[in-house]
Amino acid sequence: MADRANNIFELREVSYCYPNDEWALKNINISITRGAKVALLGENGAGKSTLMLLLNGILKPTNGSIQFENELICHRRKALRKLHQKVGFLFPNSDDQLIAPTVYEEISFGLMNLYKDENLTRKKTEEIISHFDLKQIQHKSPHQLSSGQKKMVCLAAILAMEPEVIICDEPASHLDYKSEQLLFVHLDRLNKMGKTIIISTHNIDQAYEWTDETILLHQSQLKAHGKTTEVLSNSKLLKEVNIPSPTIISLLNELNIDIPTNNPPKTKKDLAQLIYLNR
Amino acid sequence: MFIEQIYNHNHRLHQQHLLARGAYILPAFILTLCSHSIAFNSLIVTIYILLIRYISNISGKHLVRLFSIPLTFISLGCITIAMHVTFPLKVQFIPANTELAILIFTKSFALIAVLFMALMIYTISEIAAVFRLIKVPSLFIELFVLMYRFNMKLLSNTKQLYLAQKCRLGYTSNKQAYRHIGLLFASVFQSAIKANKTTEIAMTARLGNHQYHFVSPHRTFCWKACTYPLFLASLLLMFYLILNF
Numbered sequence: 279m280a281d282r283a284n285n286i287f288e289l290r291e292v293s294y295c296y297p298n299d300e301w302a303l304k305n306i307n308i309s310i311t312r313g314a315k316v317a318l319l320g321e322n323g324a325g326k327s328t329l330m331l332l333l334n335g336i337l338k339p340t341n342g343s344i345q346f347e348n349e350l351i352c353h354r355r356k357a358l359r360k361l362h363q364k365v366g367f368l369f370p371n372s373d374d375q376l377i378a379p380t381v382y383e384e385i386s387f388g389l390m391n392l393y394k395d396e397n398l399t400r401k402k403t404e405e406i407i408s409h410f411d412l413k414q415i416q417h418k419s420p421h422q423l424s425s426g427q428k429k430m431v432c433l434a435a436i437l438a439m440e441p442e443v444i445i446c447d448e449p450a451s452h453l454d455y456k457s458e459q460l461l462f463v464h465l466d467r468l469n470k471m472g473k474t475i476i477i478s479t480h481n482i483d484q485a486y487e488w489t490d491e492t493i494l495l496h497q498s499q500l501k502a503h504g505k506t507t508e509v510l511s512n513s514k515l516l517k518e519v520n521i522p523s524p525t526i527i528s529l530l531n532e533l534n535i536d537i538p539t540n541n542p543p544k545t546k547k548d549l550a551q552l553i554y555l556n557r
Numbered sequence: 558m559f560i561e562q563i564y565n566h567n568h569r570l571h572q573q574h575l576l577a578r579g580a581y582i583l584p585a586f587i588l589t590l591c592s593h594s595i596a597f598n599s600l601i602v603t604i605y606i607l608l609i610r611y612i613s614n615i616s617g618k619h620l621v622r623l624f625s626i627p628l629t630f631i632s633l634g635c636i637t638i639a640m641h642v643t644f645p646l647k648v649q650f651i652p653a654n655t656e657l658a659i660l661i662f663t664k665s666f667a668l669i670a671v672l673f674m675a676l677m678i679y680t681i682s683e684i685a686a687v688f689r690l691i692k693v694p695s696l697f698i699e700l701f702v703l704m705y706r707f708n709m710k711l712l713s714n715t716k717q718l719y720l721a722q723k724c725r726l727g728y729t730s731n732k733q734a735y736r737h738i739g740l741l742f743a744s745v746f747q748s749a750i751k752a753n754k755t756t757e758i759a760m761t762a763r764l765g766n767h768q769y770h771f772v773s774p775h776r777t778f779c780w781k782a783c784t785y786p787l788f789l790a791s792l793l794l795m796f797y798l799i800l801n802f
């Protein structure tokens with residue numbers, strides 16, 4: 279994370295205060311690596327959503343500065359438009375995001391704003407619809423869909439615009455197991471294409487196995503930032519912020535197996551191997 | 558409810574081309590506007606109510622409720638036309654006026670039926686597109702779409718909050734019910750306004766500039782889809798000519 283040119287976001291002493299004088303973030307210093315999968319963890323009210331809104335330029339930091347691709351985020355209209363084009367935001371509540379009478383038109387909305395060309399928009403919309411398997415529901419009203427389908431439509435609508443960074447605020451909320459898996463498969467594929475993905479979640483196991491970096495927030499302050507395996511295998515730290523250890527780590531603790539500090543097991547397979555070696 | 562039906566947009570014609578759908582509306586609308594025949598107007602009312610029922614599967618009860626609101630106002634107006642009140646309080650119906658009143662009543666009824674049908678088979682974005690085409694000021698279009706969206710939020714919010722109140726044993730006694738309805742309205746409005754704000758943000762995040770430019774899938778126009786509505790239109794024209802002259 280030391281390499282500055284490789285950082286997509288750089289936050290310096292960022293604080294944010296809501297209009298009702300509530301400090302949601304205080305003195306945050308973070309650099310986010312380009313192409314990383316980043317987990318944003320913390321209790322309810324820790325400031326995760328606020329931080330995400332700051333990254334997308336929707337909120338303006340009260341103090342401090344945020345750089346995107348080595349340029350200060352400017353809150354003028356034109357500059358913001360450029361930022362929004364490159365940073366997609368998946369809202370926690372799909373209903374807030376859905377505005378069009380049909381799924382097809384919902385997906386076309388951002389594209390039309392971007393390209394201002396109907397034929398190109400149609401082409402891209404149809405591409406993303408078939409990519410996301412939304413063909414059967416493309417003429418339905420978004421408000422008739424299940425929450426999993428709604429989430430997919432929202433994600434498709436954002437991804438259609440081909441952003442560099444995808445910020446997902448609690449993407450798995452309201453999703454059943456299968457939809458959640460599908461969502462993460464999509465996100466994984468995007469990550470392989472070089473996109474940076476930032477998610478906030480309460481699913482600690484998911485965060486542990488899926489992400490590369492973890493940002494830990496606690497009571498509006500940055501508690502830790504580093505490699506996921508390092509941050510989340512630190513049981514003492516997690517206890518301080520009222521977050522349980524990932525299953526893999528707590529299992530090793532139960533078994534009294536020392537966790538290799540340089541290379542903690544990341545997947546269930548790694549875990550099985552480690553247990554096998556220590557039997 | 559009908560509003561939900563409009564918003565859901567899952568009627569039988571939703572796959573058809575704009576023009577094919579228009580063929581159900583425009584001829585009937587023009588003929589009704591020109592018609593002087595009570596019989597013809599009644600025919601339009603009957604046909605379009607049946608059509609709305611068939612296309613949307615809306616229940617008869619809802620249909621009655623739907624039409625009752627505009628019809629109440631129209632009936633009141635028509636009765637005042639037909640009635641002649643003289644002092645000291647003597648009510649009489651003047652035959653010529655009564656006939657005019659009935660004509661106006663049937664004509665308005667028919668127009669409403671056709672308009673409801675139009676509302677039903679066009680999505681909000683198509684209506685907005687038509688507005689744009691005929692150069693309605695963009696402020697008006699924006700307001701129109703905004704109202705639609707606000708209503709939609711209001712509707713779903715109200716339903717959920719009402720259920721939530723009920724689950725927590727609201728509305729058990731009459732006296733309570735008034736208070737709870739008050740609470741419901743207060744919270745519904747607050748939450749709808751907040752949701753609308755978030756939506757606004759979500760739209761800016763997708764580069765929306767307070768404009769509602771959607772693109773609908775390209776549908777190829779084919780004459781075959783127009784056969785039913787054109788058949789209907791020619792039938793109506795025939796009846797129009799017979800009944801009006």
Ligand SMILES: Nc1ncnc2c1ncn2[C@@H]1O[C@H](COP(=O)(O)OP(=O)(O)O)[C@@H](O)[C@H]1O
Pocket residue numbers: 296297298300301302320321322323324325326327328329
């Ligand atoms: N719109 C708002 N107005 C005022 N305070 C807010 C608003 N949104 C969030 N907050 C406050 O900011 C703090 C952080 O909130 P948030 O970023 O939403 O937390 P998280 O997403 O981690 O649960 C909370 O204490 C919350 O009460």
Ligand SMILES: [Mg+2]
Pocket residue numbers: 326327328447
């Ligand atoms: Mg949150």
